[in-house]
Amino acid sequence: MKTESRTAETTTLFGTLKRLGPFVKPYSWRLFGGFLAALAAGIVALAIPQVMGELVNNVLHPGTPTSALLWVTAIVAVLGALEAFFIYLRRVFVITPASLLEAEMRIGLFKHLQQLPVSFHDKWASGQLLSRSMADLSHTRRWLAFGAIMFVVSTVTIIVGLGVMFSSSWILGVLYLLGAIPVVIRSFYFRNRFRVVSRLSQDQAGDLATNVEESVQGIRVLKAFGRGQEALDGFETRAQTLRETEISKAKTLGAFLAVIVSVPEIVLALGLILGTWLVVHQQLTVGGLVAFFATAAVLARPVESVGMLLGMTFATKTALDRYFDVRDSVNTITSPAQPKPFPDVDGGTPAAASSSKSASLELQNVSFAFADAPDAPILKDVNLAVRPGETMALVGVTGSGKSALCELVPRLYDVTGGRILLNGVDLRELDLETVRSRVSIAFEDSILFSSTVRDNVLLGAPERTEAALKEALAVAEADFVNELPEGVNTMIGEQGLSLSGGQRQRLSLARAIAAKPSVLVLDDPLSALDVRTEEKVTENLRVALQRTTTLIVAHRPSTVVLADRVALLKDGTIVDVGTHAEMLARNADYRDVISSFEQAPTVEEVL
Numbered sequence: 001m002k003t004e005s006r007t008a009e010t011t012t013l014f015g016t017l018k019r020l021g022p023f024v025k026p027y028s029w030r031l032f033g034g035f036l037a038a039l040a041a042g043i044v045a046l047a048i049p050q051v052m053g054e055l056v057n058n059v060l061h062p063g064t065p066t067s068a069l070l071w072v073t074a075i076v077a078v079l080g081a082l083e084a085f086f087i088y089l090r091r092v093f094v095i096t097p098a099s100l101l102e103a104e105m106r107i108g109l110f111k112h113l114q115q116l117p118v119s120f121h122d123k124w125a126s127g128q129l130l131s132r133s134m135a136d137l138s139h140t141r142r143w144l145a146f147g148a149i150m151f152v153v154s155t156v157t158i159i160v161g162l163g164v165m166f167s168s169s170w171i172l173g174v175l176y177l178l179g180a181i182p183v184v185i186r187s188f189y190f191r192n193r194f195r196v197v198s199r200l201s202q203d204q205a206g207d208l209a210t211n212v213e214e215s216v217q218g219i220r221v222l223k224a225f226g227r228g229q230e231a232l233d234g235f236e237t238r239a240q241t242l243r244e245t246e247i248s249k250a251k252t253l254g255a256f257l258a259v260i261v262s263v264p265e266i267v268l269a270l271g272l273i274l275g276t277w278l279v280v281h282q283q284l285t286v287g288g289l290v291a292f293f294a295t296a297a298v299l300a301r302p303v304e305s306v307g308m309l310l311g312m313t314f315a316t317k318t319a320l321d322r323y324f325d326v327r328d329s330v331n332t333i334t335s336p337a338q339p340k341p342f343p344d345v346d347g348g349t350p351a352a353a354s355s356s357k358s359a360s361l362e363l364q365n366v367s368f369a370f371a372d373a374p375d376a377p378i379l380k381d382v383n384l385a386v387r388p389g390e391t392m393a394l395v396g397v398t399g400s401g402k403s404a405l406c407e408l409v410p411r412l413y414d415v416t417g418g419r420i421l422l423n424g425v426d427l428r429e430l431d432l433e434t435v436r437s438r439v440s441i442a443f444e445d446s447i448l449f450s451s452t453v454r455d456n457v458l459l460g461a462p463e464r465t466e467a468a469l470k471e472a473l474a475v476a477e478a479d480f481v482n483e484l485p486e487g488v489n490t491m492i493g494e495q496g497l498s499l500s501g502g503q504r505q506r507l508s509l510a511r512a513i514a515a516k517p518s519v520l521v522l523d524d525p526l527s528a529l530d531v532r533t534e535e536k537v538t539e540n541l542r543v544a545l546q547r548t549t550t551l552i553v554a555h556r557p558s559t560v561v562l563a564d565r566v567a568l569l570k571d572g573t574i575v576d577v578g579t580h581a582e583m584l585a586r587n588a589d590y591r592d593v594i595s596s597f598e599q600a601p602t603v604e605e606v607l
């Protein structure tokens with residue numbers, strides 16, 4: 001299983017939230033408007049108890065005219081309506097920017113994922129990337145639209161409310177403030193514990209998503225081998241682990257909430273005793289006591305929600321840390337600051353340099369090791385020169401590094417030593433996009449996207465014409481597309497029609513051909529074809545790609561024979577290059593490899 005790098009918890013809450021700044025900046029005025037609206041709602045809510053205090057002190061006494069009573073009631077009702085209006089206004093202000101910000105961050109992440117090298121994707125499990133781009137960003141949106149604003153507003157409301165309480169009675173105010181001490185102490189413990197447990201739960205949710213994805217992708221294998229129960233058991237264990245973490249998270253929050261809710265209640269009970277004593281000793285008016293308790297009642301909600309909002313803020317910090325883990329991953333395969341123009345060996349002007357002009361391909365002392373095994377190079381001191389327009393077959397036993405070598409040519413990985421030249425220029429000195437438009441590759445595992453046959457084949461084509469489509473399909477012997485329900489407009493891929501392995505390979509090959517590359521790299525793209533079709537395709541390729549430099553990984557003598565020359569890869573290096581006949585005559589290793597291709601499996605091998 002892929003294990004992405006989980007960064008240690010080194011960032012502070014402020015440090016992480018600060019990184020939202022550039023994303024928030026375009027919407028700062030609207031978010032500020034939302035904050036003001038929420039603040040106004042809080043202040044209006046606080047004004048209601050004051051009006052009630054006035055009511056008790058100055059209005060409610062024997063002989064009060066009904067009109068005065070109606071006036072006060074009307075004021076309370078208007079204040080209530082105003083509070084509701086400001087809450088509505090907050091939503092209007094923040095919902096659009098928060099959802100836009102979420103979409104932008106998501107698109108930014110996707111763009112970054114597209115740019116990151118294959119070595120990054122080798123390490124990171126898809127479920128982790130999925131949960132970071134979906135759940136973590138939804139969490140951030142909810143926090144921004146509600147949590148952040150309400151956290152600030154609740155804090156301000158509590159501070160203002162405390163001021164109001166002090167103005168009613170400083171003794172009661174001090175009592176209320178003393179209640180904050182256990183809450184503050186508790187919140188430190190809460191912060192540390194909640195941070196750990198919320199990170200754990202978000203990571204485990206990502207692992208679970210990976211688990212679902214792998215099981216769905218491998219459903220045929222699980223069914224065929226009767227391993228459904230095992231997969232279910234594995235999933236259940238992970239789901240249970242996540243559930244336990246969620247419970248632990250809820251318990252942590254619950255324990256904190258218990259303190260944050262019960263302490264003010266206890267303080268209020270003590271306040272009632274003290275307040276009554278103060279009223280009896282005429283150090284406080286009845287109206288003042290009513291206003292104090294009404295304010296405390298209004299503060300009960302922000303005090304309670306501040307705990308929840310703190311939890312939400314820490315969970316958002318975790319979500320953002322997870323998001324930036326990916327955004328901070330450095331793209332190691334980039335264009336140089338000043339790329340050289342693609343060298344046009346035919347001597348034409350750059351404008352005339354069509355992408356279908358062939359180029360020479362040369363590997364000079366190339367070595368390569370995967371990032372997770374830097375001390376075990378797959379390729380060592382590889383030297384190989386493919387002339388413009390030449391077809392070079394690459395032959396070697398399984399696991400000898402043929403695919404690794406192929407993937408170096410379009411810079412899916414970078415060499416760890418030596419260099420690869422296109423028309424004499426190091427790939428790393430050329431613009432990356434240019435390299436990838438000049439080099440096209442077809443893999444053994446053909447990946448098709450949920451789209452039409454046409455879109456899949458013309459994915460990298462410089463001209464998306466009918467002629468280019470037909471030509472590529474013809475060379476790849478993919479005439480089966482005419483039999484599909486809607487021909488080239490038939491939807492294929494995960495959301496469309498399923499194709500056989502050989503059909504998929506031919507479409508993948510057609511895609512590489514339609515790109516009209518200068519260098520075509522074919523990493524065993526014919527392995528799923530029957531021998532006759534493979535021969536036909538190889539023959540077509542020879543005719544159609546006369547001007548295209550081709551490096552083809554071959555597993556069948558029929559393909560090798562049609563190549564101009566063959567290179568033998570052994571122990572991570574090219575040990576011999578020559579025509580098929582020359583190699584057969586002089587190289588015992590080559591004869592071994594070729595005969596292993598031809599040999600029918602023995603009874604033991606079959607069993």
Ligand SMILES: Nc1ncnc2c1ncn2[C@@H]1O[C@H](COP(=O)(O)OP(=O)(O)OP(=O)(O)O)[C@@H](O)[C@H]1O
Nearest residue numbers: 122370372373378397398399400401402403404405
């Ligand atoms: N991402 C990776 N990280 C580490 N090692 C890898 C990675 N991908 C492949 N390898 C290893 O590199 C070696 C060469 O693999 P490669 O796929 O290039 O061989 P190959 O010659 O194309 O094999 P085959 O003919 O079976 O396709 C293998 O030992 C393989 O296990």
